[in-house]
Amino acid sequence: xxxxTQPNSMESNEEEPVHLPCNHSxxxxxxxxxxxxxxxxxxxxxxxxxxxxxxxxRMASLAIAVDRKSSTLILHRATxxxxxxxxxxxxxxxxxxxxxxxxxxxxxxxxxx
Amino acid sequence: DTAVSQxxxxxxxxxxxxxxxKCEQNLGHDTMYWYKQxxxxxxxxxxxxxxxxxxxxxxxxxxFSPKSPDKAHLNLHINSLELGDSAVYFCASSPGRRGNSPLxxxxxxxxxxx
Numbered sequence: 001x002x003x004x005t006q007p008n009s010m011e012s013n014e015e016e017p018v019h020l021p022c023n024h025s026x027x028x029x030x031x032x033x034x035x036x037x038x039x040x041x042x043x044x045x046x047x048x049x050x051x052x053x054x055x056x057x058r059m060a061s062l063a064i065a066v067d068r069k070s071s072t073l074i075l076h077r078a079t080x081x082x083x084x085x086x087x088x089x090x091x092x093x094x095x096x097x098x099x100x101x102x103x104x105x106x107x108x109x110x111x112x113x
Numbered sequence: 114d115t116a117v118s119q120x121x122x123x124x125x126x127x128x129x130x131x132x133x134x135k136c137e138q139n140l141g142h143d144t145m146y147w148y149k150q151x152x153x154x155x156x157x158x159x160x161x162x163x164x165x166x167x168x169x170x171x172x173x174x175x176x177f178s179p180k181s182p183d184k185a186h187l188n189l190h191i192n193s194l195e196l197g198d199s200a201v202y203f204c205a206s207s208p209g210r211r212g213n214s215p216l217x218x219x220x221x222x223x224x225x226x227x
Binding site: 032034036041042043044045051085099100101105 | 205
């Protein structure tokens with residue numbers, strides 16, 4: 001069971017950084033950590049993923065603990081458009097995963113003006 | 114330019130009917146998927162196709178039959194619709210089959226069975 005644990009909800013103010021935590025204490029050495037988000041009435045949107053090292057892209061940064069049992073998605077300056085449900089997902093690097101994403105309940109991020 | 118497009122966006126139908134949802138991706142991806150999001154907002158994979166070949170079938174009832182005429186299209190046909198089939202269905206695609214390939218999702222088809 002590719003389980004992760006996230007807080008049910010978080011709040012932020014506009015233009016402030018947001019740190020969204022995720023625990024994945026049973027992660028295996030070949031599991032990637034993916035983050036997706038789902039805006040209201042839209043499909044999930046890929047945000048970022050990583051294996052061991054911290055990762056940055058135009059949307060966010062991903063900080064992965066040294067023991068890989070937890071990670072944090074960082075939105076450097078939240079905007080109202082970032083209000084969404086954020087999902088932290090473990091994926092197996094190979095084998096027969098074939099894009100089988102196991103979505104949990106995610107973290108509902110509210111951004112206040 | 115829409116990457117993964119689904120039609121229709123909304124579908125309202127009666128129990129017992131047969132309906133189809135179409136999906137097309139213009140990303141050149143080899144792998145396509147159908148996911149279902151129920152009323153509690155949980156997303157679960159239903160099917161995965163790679164180059165028109167069925168890879169994953171997650172114990173979905175036989176009433177659901179995916180069809181992939183080519184690698185850019187993956188349609189979902191549902192026979193004998195039931196109330197419990199009401200959900201949002203998302204199509205997705207990815208450039209590969211490995212676990213580090215990001216998925217690109219469409220915006221969903223909201224199916225309501227009355």
